[in-house]
Amino acid sequence: MRILFAKLALILLLISVLSGCMGVESKVLDEINLATAIGYDYVDKTHFEAIAVTPLYYPDKTIKNITFSSKSSLSKDVRDEMNQQSERPIFSGKLEVVLYEKRLAKQGIFYLIDTLIRDPSIGTTLKLGIVEGSSKGVLSPQFGNIDKGIYLSNTIEQNIKMGMLPKTNLHLFLYAHYSEGMDPFLPIVKALDGKVYIKGNAMFNSKGEYVYQTKSRENVIFKMLYENTTSKEGFSTKIEGREFASVNNIKTKRSYKISKPMTDTPITIDLEIKALLREYTGDEVTPKMIKIIEDKMSKDVKERSENLVRNFQKLHVDPLGIGEQVRTRTRSWDKKKWDEIYTSIPINVNAKVEILESGVVE
């Protein structure tokens, strides 16, 4: 018995005394400032300005954002300088969104992303984005009774789930960057009186430099080509003269046909699109008419897809991961050789639109 108590006492003593030496510092939730969004703005070639948004929660359930900003050439310095402004230490473990200004992205953002990768408290489901205008303009206006970082993250998430954004986060960005035969892309946001507006996708080349922005009509096409999707977002096609048809609730299936990888034989991408007809400005929708709409749409999608892919080839970026597809089908993968032939391989898209429902009209 005495030995038992002695053991117990020793264990308790060790735990309480040694927990001081283990370097576990307490970060009590309400005694720290949680940065939920960080934006980087271009100042000059070597300097940037960082803006951090942290929410302040008031007991009456209102949430106000405070922003800290600092100019530097190193993220670490930025954090120190921000801490000098804050009454409570700023922690980045709940970081939801990191934004980079377009001008900064043109120079390459990898040296800025590095700090996010090194910090173990930052999760890889963090969302990255490119800002048109300044990130200060996006982050500093107060929007409603919600924290700006969470608002931004929810907006992007919602558009991935239901809208036109393909799945994107820090993990996928890094995967695309480090894998051979694939280049990363990020969503582009723009400030719109307090709110934000998702404009499209920004394409990066293999060096991590921003090179191209998708146009609004290209976004849905890009998503369909990038992954198998189920989205609420739709597209419309001109049928004849002033007649338009639009579909939504799209389910797509995409498959690659690469007969001879690593040669310049054509690559075919098959797109199977199943959709619901939501709008048609013409007369009655008969089965015959549906057939016509399907054909027109298939042709339209094919055209738009091939244009987009050609554009990517011209810019020598590969956000769709065509190189990745080739790499999985060959043993003689050679990155250098692929980079040489990528721009010249003919890439065809076969689209097949199927309309499952034409809606309730009567």
Next chain:
Amino acid sequence: MKRYSFFKKQENHKSTDFTDVLEHLQKSKDFTSFTLNFENEIYCVSFFDTLIDKDIMHRDLLPYLHTNSSTLEELVHNLPIEGLVFTKNPAELQSQLLMGYIAITLNKSDQAVLVKAANNTSRQVTLPEVEFSVVGPKEALVESLDTNLYLIRKRLPIAELAVEEIIVGKLSKTRVAVLHIEGIANKENVETVIQRISDLRVNQIIDSSYISQMIEDNKNSPFPQFIDTERPDRLAAVLGEGKVVILVDGAPHGLLGPSTFFEYFAAFEDYFLNWTIASFFRLIRFFAVLFSILMTPIYVAVLTYHYELIPKDLVSTLVISRSGIPFPPILEALILELAIELLREAGARLPTKVGQTIGIVGGIVIGTASVEAGLTSNVLLILVALSALGSFTTPVYQMGNTIRLIRFPLLLMAYFLGLLGIAISFCFLLVHLLRITSLGRPFLEPLYPPRIYDMRDALIRLPFFLQAKRPIEVQTEDTVRLEPKEDSKE
């Protein structure tokens, strides 16, 4: 069979003669001894007023003493009562007198006859209070060992039900009965129990819980190793499983062993309900226990160290509920946990009628007021209240207490080391549970050692026809309890 296990060496009054014994007992005021003269025979009748049933004496004994009988044998022949013992041993005379016997001595004989006339005043068999069930039998054990044995024996009217009686306690001379079914129960279990009880060298056994604390395998463990039950139907059922039951005179609870950890979360009512419903209730109980042990420590750990783990939509709720609270999460949690424990303790100590006010005081004053005063956060209040509720779902009272106790070390470890501390202390707990045994049988069975068959009645309860064998845990002599149909043998 009776085993006398008290201290013969220390017996002070080594009486040599009946008269010495009687004289010695005369010191007590409630001891009565008188003589009756018939012709030339002098009977001496002695007894303790307070121990005997006077009806028996007046109705069945005294009238027959008038009849003409010159020897004790003749007298006994005429008496219409059973339970007569002849003795020449003065020590036995004394001990039996103290058990409620009437002694009759004849002046010229060196023998005495002992007539059993014990006053069996005991409570009526009532509804079970601790283990109440909506369906099923509604009888509970009482303080009288004989009544309790009756309650069990009427459920098992077989010759194989063996009852061994041991007298324990130098002062209390408590009758302890060990029950098992011969041919089913493992002899090793039975012998272990009997040996441990016989070896007890104590003055008093007041209740069955004394026995359970003294004969447990690991006496320092906060976990009980014998299930304590007040239901005779449960006792009869586990006897059929091959377990050993201990009943103590004066205790309205019986003990049963060997037991496993999971049995403590099985209410006996589970067997009265359909197996799907019973399994669901059991799973809820396990969840409640895990919640009860881990919720407050996780709250403290996450709020103190791991803010990253909080979902983004929950951050604002937590921060807002904690804003303006001057204490760190650990103090806040300790204050609330202690408040709940105080409430429980106060409720248990107060008489029932006063006890009702405790609910009001606890609910309104401590709950609402402490949140309004900004001393605790309402999120934590909900968690603490739920975990207290969770600990009360445990059907066995002793296990409920254990669960409330082990929350506190976990809480402190969560404060010192965060989730790592919770993991460490949970490992300690698991290792402890793996090490303890009940009557030498593993406590964490069927989890470890993994016995798939016994899992049919652990976390869930499968239907009776799927439990054709008795639990492996008990190592019964006869394993089959559901005999196959005659025709299925062909």
